[in-house]
Amino acid sequence: MDEYTTGLLTNVALFSFVALSAYLLLVAGELSFGQQGFFGIGAYAGGIATAMLGLPLFLGILVAMVCGAAAATLVGLPTLRLRGIHFAMATLAAAEMLRILFELFHWQVQVGGESVGPDGTQGFRGIRWIFERGIEPGQFMALVWSLLALTLLGFFFLERSRLGTALRAVGADPALAQALGIDVDRLKLGVAAAAGALAALGGALFAHHNTYIEPRNFDLMLGVHSLAYALIGGLGTAFGPLLGVALDLGLLDASRVFQGYRMIVFGGLVALLLAFRPRGVLDERAVHWLRTRF
Numbered sequence: 001m002d003e004y005t006t007g008l009l010t011n012v013a014l015f016s017f018v019a020l021s022a023y024l025l026l027v028a029g030e031l032s033f034g035q036q037g038f039f040g041i042g043a044y045a046g047g048i049a050t051a052m053l054g055l056p057l058f059l060g061i062l063v064a065m066v067c068g069a070a071a072a073t074l075v076g077l078p079t080l081r082l083r084g085i086h087f088a089m090a091t092l093a094a095a096e097m098l099r100i101l102f103e104l105f106h107w108q109v110q111v112g113g114e115s116v117g118p119d120g121t122q123g124f125r126g127i128r129w130i131f132e133r134g135i136e137p138g139q140f141m142a143l144v145w146s147l148l149a150l151t152l153l154g155f156f157f158l159e160r161s162r163l164g165t166a167l168r169a170v171g172a173d174p175a176l177a178q179a180l181g182i183d184v185d186r187l188k189l190g191v192a193a194a195a196g197a198l199a200a201l202g203g204a205l206f207a208h209h210n211t212y213i214e215p216r217n218f219d220l221m222l223g224v225h226s227l228a229y230a231l232i233g234g235l236g237t238a239f240g241p242l243l244g245v246a247l248d249l250g251l252l253d254a255s256r257v258f259q260g261y262r263m264i265v266f267g268g269l270v271a272l273l274l275a276f277r278p279r280g281v282l283d284e285r286a287v288h289w290l291r292t293r294f
Contacts, residue, residue, distance in 0.1 A: 017202025034091030042200025068200020123214030234280030
């Protein structure tokens with residue numbers, strides 16, 4: 001497999017994590033424009049853990065997920081009382097605050113005779129854990145896709161569990177779910193924490209893939225795209241966000257046919273789907289039809 005294809009497939013998997021985090025909140029009935037903030041927390045936390053503290057990659061990923069979950073919980077405590085567009089705007093504000101904090105964050109240490117660590121708007125260089133250990137791009141791609149496969153397997157079991165049923169009930173009608181004995185506030189807070197951890201997992205992998213990150217990597221457009229990926233792909237299954245990422249990065253971004261017009265085509269696709277298939281290509285009806293046929 002050539003280097004370009006390997007990089008493209010790795011990016012599809014990486015951005016699927018943040019898309020899945022937005023999808024998880026959508027299933028719970030919440031629209032978030034702020035998942036890029038937790039993606040960024042994961043990137044910085046994972047980079048600090050391996051490049052500055054010398055931890056192995058799996059521990060760096062674990063640290064990133066814990067930080068992402070903790071940050072999402074802190075954001076969720078006040079904002080989950082809001083509904084609809086008010087919650088969406090609150091998550092956007094939180095993500096922008098985090099991006100500004102990344103710009104103000106300076107902490108560097110000497111590693112091998114050079115300064116390594118976050119340097120405000122200059123970014124965070126030297127996240128070379130995978131390269132220092134001779135891990136090839138194809139091997140890292142396999143690792144990322146393996147973690148994504150485990151995540152999708154987790155969603156597969158979640159969607160067939162009582163917790164998954166409760167989650168969709170809350171997303172459909174919170175008042176009715178509350179009347180049925182579901183603790184809506186606690187469930188939504190748990191979902192927010194899980195979504196934060198999931199986005200942070202993708203962020204930690206993203207940082208190690210790029211070796212360099214900067215605050216603008218985690219701007220509003222990433223939040224809009226992660227939400228759009230879930231809406232395009234569909235809310236009927238966790239494979240929906242993956243389909244959305246593949247359509248954008250794998251078809252629109254990679255194809256020369258749409259070169260220079262990618263954002264126009266992507267925006268038009270989102271508008272059409274919201275008009276004719278508001279719950280995406282793989283919505284609940286489509287998933288039910290596929291299950292009955294196969």
